[in-house]
Amino acid sequence: MTQLQADLLVIGGGATGAGVAWDACLRGYRTILVDRSDLADGTSGRFHGLLHSGGRYVVKDPRAATECIQENMILRRVAAATIEDTGGLFVSTPADDLSYSDEFLQGCLDTGVPVEEISTAEVLRREPTVNPAIRRAFAVPDASIDAWKLLHALARGITDHGGRVLTYREVTALHRDGDAVTGATLRDTRTGEETEVDAGFTINASGAWAGRISAMAGVGDVTIVPGRGIMIAMNHRLVNTVVNRCTMPADGDILVPIRTVSVIGTTDEPADDPDELTVAQDEVDQMLHAGDQLVPGLRNSRALRVWAGVRPLFRDARSQSSDRDITRAHTLLDHRDRDGVERFITITGGKLTTWRRMAKMAVDALVEREGRYAPCRTAEIPLGQIIESDRLSRVLGVPEGSYEALAQRYGHDAEKVLAVVAERAELATPILPALPDLLGEAVYAARYEQARTVFDVLARRTRLGLLAGAELSDPHCAAPRRVAEVLGWEFGWEPARVDDEVAAFRAEAAAEGIAGTGAAMEGAR
Numbered sequence: 001m002t003q004l005q006a007d008l009l010v011i012g013g014g015a016t017g018a019g020v021a022w023d024a025c026l027r028g029y030r031t032i033l034v035d036r037s038d039l040a041d042g043t044s045g046r047f048h049g050l051l052h053s054g055g056r057y058v059v060k061d062p063r064a065a066t067e068c069i070q071e072n073m074i075l076r077r078v079a080a081a082t083i084e085d086t087g088g089l090f091v092s093t094p095a096d097d098l099s100y101s102d103e104f105l106q107g108c109l110d111t112g113v114p115v116e117e118i119s120t121a122e123v124l125r126r127e128p129t130v131n132p133a134i135r136r137a138f139a140v141p142d143a144s145i146d147a148w149k150l151l152h153a154l155a156r157g158i159t160d161h162g163g164r165v166l167t168y169r170e171v172t173a174l175h176r177d178g179d180a181v182t183g184a185t186l187r188d189t190r191t192g193e194e195t196e197v198d199a200g201f202t203i204n205a206s207g208a209w210a211g212r213i214s215a216m217a218g219v220g221d222v223t224i225v226p227g228r229g230i231m232i233a234m235n236h237r238l239v240n241t242v243v244n245r246c247t248m249p250a251d252g253d254i255l256v257p258i259r260t261v262s263v264i265g266t267t268d269e270p271a272d273d274p275d276e277l278t279v280a281q282d283e284v285d286q287m288l289h290a291g292d293q294l295v296p297g298l299r300n301s302r303a304l305r306v307w308a309g310v311r312p313l314f315r316d317a318r319s320q321s322s323d324r325d326i327t328r329a330h331t332l333l334d335h336r337d338r339d340g341v342e343r344f345i346t347i348t349g350g351k352l353t354t355w356r357r358m359a360k361m362a363v364d365a366l367v368e369r370e371g372r373y374a375p376c377r378t379a380e381i382p383l384g385q386i387i388e389s390d391r392l393s394r395v396l397g398v399p400e401g402s403y404e405a406l407a408q409r410y411g412h413d414a415e416k417v418l419a420v421v422a423e424r425a426e427l428a429t430p431i432l433p434a435l436p437d438l439l440g441e442a443v444y445a446a447r448y449e450q451a452r453t454v455f456d457v458l459a460r461r462t463r464l465g466l467l468a469g470a471e472l473s474d475p476h477c478a479a480p481r482r483v484a485e486v487l488g489w490e491f492g493w494e495p496a497r498v499d500d501e502v503a504a505f506r507a508e509a510a511a512e513g514i515a516g517t518g519a520a521m522e523g524a525r
Contacts, residue, residue, distance in 0.1 A: 004197040006032040007239040009199035014044035014353045017205035018154035019359030025161035027374040036170035038456050040151040043207050046309025048231050048265035049258045053355040056108030064205040065111040068116045071354050074379050081384045088142025088242040091134040093293045096247045101136045108269040127239050131296045142242040144258050152449045153383040167450045174216040180342035181217050186505040204346040207312040208274035226274040227311035229266035236304040238262040252290025264291045277308035314349045330358045384411040395421050397428030405436035420444045430477050442483045446490045454483045454505035469514030480505045
């Protein structure tokens, strides 16, 4: 059994957990980040990709709106390489109550969300596919953010500053010595090997699973209400700007452009179990019908993928509020003050947009407990740097079109990718002939980004699972095996293991629905 020691153990490899580990590393803590699966496999990797301006919450949840716009501005500075500055629009369709637009405008002014009313003619000039019958429109600083790029940038920052990132490590027990949490037992979900972590402090950032982790520490009333929502990726960019309906948040009321596709979201239904993410055909039909209010004809476009995620909404079991009153803002639970359990904090709720703020709050509490002077630096230290593709070193065999994609995805770290690609000629070839992603990126992902499976590479590193899911799911497609073979070369797999990994990819791809389901979305899982 492996034995590890750390000043801080962080449980949960989503944006908040990785943000906590990054913040703690910058403040000098020896930190270990663990997740039972891959990074961003939970809520952070299953949303619509919106970097919130706060506009969606200015009427319903002003606190969340203010937090969103403040963090939006910070992330544009420190995580610019993960963000596409699409801008955002809120439009009143014929189906929307026009009086809400006045509340929306006032809400923006009250919460500090920059807003400009623009003419409907200007909207249609910018976005000609938008419903031509819209009656009012506002521009806000929404954007799209690549959660996987963000998580991998955080992971690189953690390891560069002496921390460790352990994926596919499930927490099976939390250790207590009297009233204090002192560490955890981890189980490798792929090999079964156990690891003991002795930690000075533990932060629970496991999102929708936070109640389960807290229960291991003897805290039984951390109630997370999972709010399940579905998203649908359409096969091209129907819009180049984030487009929201100017109404209270509802189903199918937002369209987010991401790379070469558009994602429509989302529903909001209670879920009993955050691991049960089935999608019903009637939900899909409802979403597409609602999307037609924004972009007429949307439901006739081809869908590449449908998926579900869960929002981790905290309900205080000690209050009398109803589920309708649950805030989208975050909650910090210091279990020493709340439950008499020392050296243990839970941070939950919030949005991906507010990950940095949530992390700061959690690490601030740790620093305060220890009486240290260690100010937060995450609003100042950038996560990677942007580079122009023409400044990248050229490697024999790499198609010219791949350099632009490498620069966009990795920034200056693209040079590290190219160094890996240069090791073997085959690594310079695209994974799929029509797309720029290189086979060498699989090796880079395994070596530097904690990728362990073919699905990790194709769905959460290169994003080919979103852009070319149908092709990858074809039994005759050679790409999954090519990726498995280079991973096998990196990890020392035997041929039988390579076969197993290809089969595992096909099974997970089917379960996740990456093959796409056509215009009618038949076969939604």
